[in-house]
Amino acid sequence: MLEDILMCETLEAWSKVLFALAKEYGFSSVLFGVKPTISTPFSSSTIISNYSRSWRSIYDANAYYEVDPVVFHCLNSSLPLVWTKENFINKPEQQLYEAASASGVCSGLCMPIHGPRGEFGMLNFITDEKSPADVIRSKGLPQFALMRDYLIESFQKIQSAAEKEVEKPPKLTARELECLKWVAAGKTSWEISRILSCAEVTVNYHVTNFMRKFNAESRQHAVISGIRSGLVTP
DNA sequence: GGATTGCTCATCCCGGTCTT
DNA sequence: AAGACCGGGATGAGCAATCC
Numbered sequence: 012m013l014e015d016i017l018m019c020e021t022l023e024a025w026s027k028v029l030f031a032l033a034k035e036y037g038f039s040s041v042l043f044g045v046k047p048t049i050s051t052p053f054s055s056s057t058i059i060s061n062y063s064r065s066w067r068s069i070y071d072a073n074a075y076y077e078v079d080p081v082v083f084h085c086l087n088s089s090l091p092l093v094w095t096k097e098n099f100i101n102k103p104e105q106q107l108y109e110a111a112s113a114s115g116v117c118s119g120l121c122m123p124i125h126g127p128r129g130e131f132g133m134l135n136f137i138t139d140e141k142s143p144a145d146v147i148r149s150k151g152l153p154q155f156a157l158m159r160d161y162l163i164e165s166f167q168k169i170q171s172a173a174e175k176e177v178e179k180p181p182k183l184t185a186r187e188l189e190c191l192k193w194v195a196a197g198k199t200s201w202e203i204s205r206i207l208s209c210a211e212v213t214v215n216y217h218v219t220n221f222m223r224k225f226n227a228e229s230r231q232h233a234v235i236s237g238i239r240s241g242l243v244t245p
Numbered sequence: 246g247g248a249t250t251g252c253t254c255a256t257c258c259c260g261g262t263c264t265t
Numbered sequence: 266a267a268g269a270c271c272g273g274g275a276t277g278a279g280c281a282a283t284c285c
Contacts, residue, residue: 186251
């Protein structure tokens, strides 16, 4: 099944394998959450889970990620955490646990995610029993670490394929490409106008056009997009 | 012949920096 | 602090080449 997940080409297929893996390993539900960097707001995380919708809504509405000791563990460690009621110590944490257990989220195994490009997240397997120890003992902890690595690798492959699809480089005219190249070289509009033997406003016109094509808010932003798409070299 | 595309140019406004 | 200056950005008009 781990090999299967590397073959997935869509997030939908990937999710199905993830959910099947969790079930196969004896967990009632699973959550895979990841954000681009550790400092990115939690609200912009990508979350794939088969938690109950009501629990997800409650968790988000109460911003429980701010008090969740499992999240706190992931922020500070790469090691797996077998979490139970005992991990929820102070009042806000206990309130979170009460709400969670009422929704069937009683204990679990959490694998922190610290990706190769600074991505941060967690892979959280849930049971509706008081301790997941038996489930983990039967499969062995290293197996879950391996699963996490496969999931990260395959998820990133699907994500980058989707980004490439979205970021097809726009078609620039020869003049726009020349202006982009000189803007990337740090030249001002006036300097470019001298190089290309045209008026400064003409340079501005081409700059405005490639900015629009890159959907950029400034010429610097457009230059970065141009470098990313391979139209110009840094 | 009309529509579209690409290029050039003029004018105006805005925000940041420099000078007095 | 106020004005001058500069770079960046938006808008609109005109012209030439190309396509259908």
